[in-house]
Amino acid sequence: MRQEAFKNSKVRIMPDVHLGIGCVVGFTGDLGDKVIPNVVGVDIGCGMLTVEIEDYNIDLALIDYVIHKHVPAGFNIHRRPVEMPFDLTKIKVYNRLKNIRRIESSIGTLGGGNHFIEIGKSDDGRVFLVVHTGSRNLGKQVADIYQRLAISKMKKGSVQERQRVIEQLIKDNEQEKIPEALKMLDARGGIPKSLAYLEKEDRNNYLHDMRLCQIYASANRHKIADTIIKHAQLKEIERFETIHNYIGDDNIVRKGAISAKKGEKVLIPINMRDGSLFGIGLGNPDWNYSGPHGAGRIMSRREAKRSLLVEDLKKDMKGIYTTTANISTIDESPRAYKSMAEIIDNIKDTIKVLFVIKPIYNFKSGDQD
Template sequence: MGSKLSGKDLIKLGFPQNNSINIALGQIQRYRKREKKERILQEAQEVLVDPAKFAGHGVWGKLAEGLIKPVEVRRHELLNQRVPFSIFGEDLIDERAKFQLYDALKLPVSVAGALMPDAHAGYGLPIGGVLATDQAVIPYGVGVDIGCRMSMSIFDLPASFIKGKDAMLLKILAEQTKFGMYETHQNKADHALFSRTEFQDIPLLKSLLGKAYKQLGTSGGGNHFVEFGIVDLQETKADWKLEAGSYLAILSHSGSRGLGANIAKHYTYLAQKQCPLPKQVQHLAWLDLNTHDGQEYWMAMNLAGDYAKACHENIHQRIAKALGKRIVLTIENHHNFAWKELVGGKECIVHRKGATPADKGRLGIIPGSMTAPGYIVEGLGNAESLHSASHGAGRLFSRATAKVSFSKSDVKKALHDAQVQVIGGNLDEAPMAYKDIEKVMHVQNDLVKVLGIFRPKFVRMDK
């Protein structure tokens, strides 16, 4: 069996006595340990003879790279100087989040950075952090929930439609949405995404295909939600097919579920092995985009982002079908992702961990809390923010602090005052745990223009 294969076997084949042997054994242990030793050695021999032929291969690509141009593994230190950066709404941001950004700005690969007004401390980059790097992608600069996004679908139904329909709308949310690690839909939906070659070519993704299929159309725990509400469109676009006014809408917030979490875990491990950093910034380890692992993460990240989008589409389709109405307009955006964008005329990797893309003319959604309004926005393309804006109100209290600071009666009163009904939701998601969304929006007038305001009425969250 492959598990009994040793470095001596590879040396006998003619492998150089360097790190390529460790790479080969690691890949075999991870992906081929259940196969016969003879078959594995035969394939390894083929890689040794013509490594270029296996460039980009899911199992052998990393070994081929090690034979052609090995990845340099060396410890990196932080630079003494920070790269240029901007902070928006500095008075609204805790010091820990600022210092996390300051550390990230000293990475040897950093080019520029920004901090959004909803920022608070996280792992690696702070939530609300934006970082541009030179041909390097930081898995924890993207975050665990890859492609976490907002999606709003609007119906050509007036705000008055909801009157007297509390029970019906709550029932739709209860039956058509699933949350957390274990809830899945009984009637699974297929999607063209599952036929993507990445699910076959990248062994990690192949192992996650079943989980992705089961979790399609579901939402995570924590601050993820699906809600009915009223959207007031102050301005409209020519292709919206809606006039200014008040309409019924669905708003959802969730990401790539177990698929994204496993991708983040796997490639963060690889990044930390290849890019040792001082302890306080080890979560900022990066992958060079010109390496096998860097390219593979990039493909996996983009697949996870497309999967998150597919999840929202499925959620909205299920709700629209149950409602018996047709969606007229959908506005959506990622806020945990990395993009190739020009910064100062140079192509960089722009990480937005809890930040909304806001290049000129781009539409997006910035939510508040379960009782606070959310906003439809149009980006203004501000270069100082790296064409970014906040991804929400941002936390004022950590989850642990919120649990001991507020009671169920506090939340009940806040919901009553706002005339909002909620299924699920825990004390860590209490409305009071979040910053004032109006203050957050006020300090980013130079980043986005408000086109509409969404007010939640019926909310579903994890229990």
């Protein structure tokens, strides 16, 4: 927090906190006139789309068939480009993007890792379709491009500061102090590459492209839901989104955190056995009007793969229709995450939990895209 970008920033860490690159996952804060691309992360605008559907005899085998047939997962994409939610050339760094066809063919694709599709029920019998995914390769490319720009600006700024000190001491006829002054400058410590930030026009360009990535991520989720609803002949009641990895209109960075403004509907997934928390935000300014985006890992993916057993995963998922609980998804085991009780106990000041959505169907891809 001694870094320049965090100066005068009210930082709040969410209870699902776990290690991330550059900063923890579960970070919230207003960075003022600066932006750190790496804090937002590579899956810009990732989030949950929650769709309430009518409760009738849902054919889970049919839904599983539809997803396997019509929703590419992991590294897979559509064979042909699909309709884009906006003209990709509007992206400021469009000319630096690679494999445009892949970007154009990824709307309606799930990805891998912790992304999932679930059907769940509340205690009173309401049924929900939940889709968790993000901006796919577009978000990663945009994040990487701006992070490299931030690092290059940081290096340039460091050189300029050293030159400024040298010139000032020469002007004051104190050349003998140059070595010590430079030594002190170096001792202050530079900005870590992972926390390199952008300002002014570069910041504005990043925010512009970040918001387009959010639009892309949202379109991706809606396309998946629409595909499932169409082919499985489901009837929708209503839908809403809960997103993370973005900077809101309130200028608050939410890295692995969600907005929890007063009265705002939120969905917090815990794990694929216990399901998700359905709640409403309380609008607590001391929490940066935010909440956790999930349960948070207690095991790294590597540790989970090394120590957890597929047999235990299958036991944990007993009673839930799934064809993807296997060795490729062992790192997404419920045992790799914090408990639901721990999250509920720690969010009472920011979110009112209304009910739990218990899974009756789960789909995940084992690919770490």
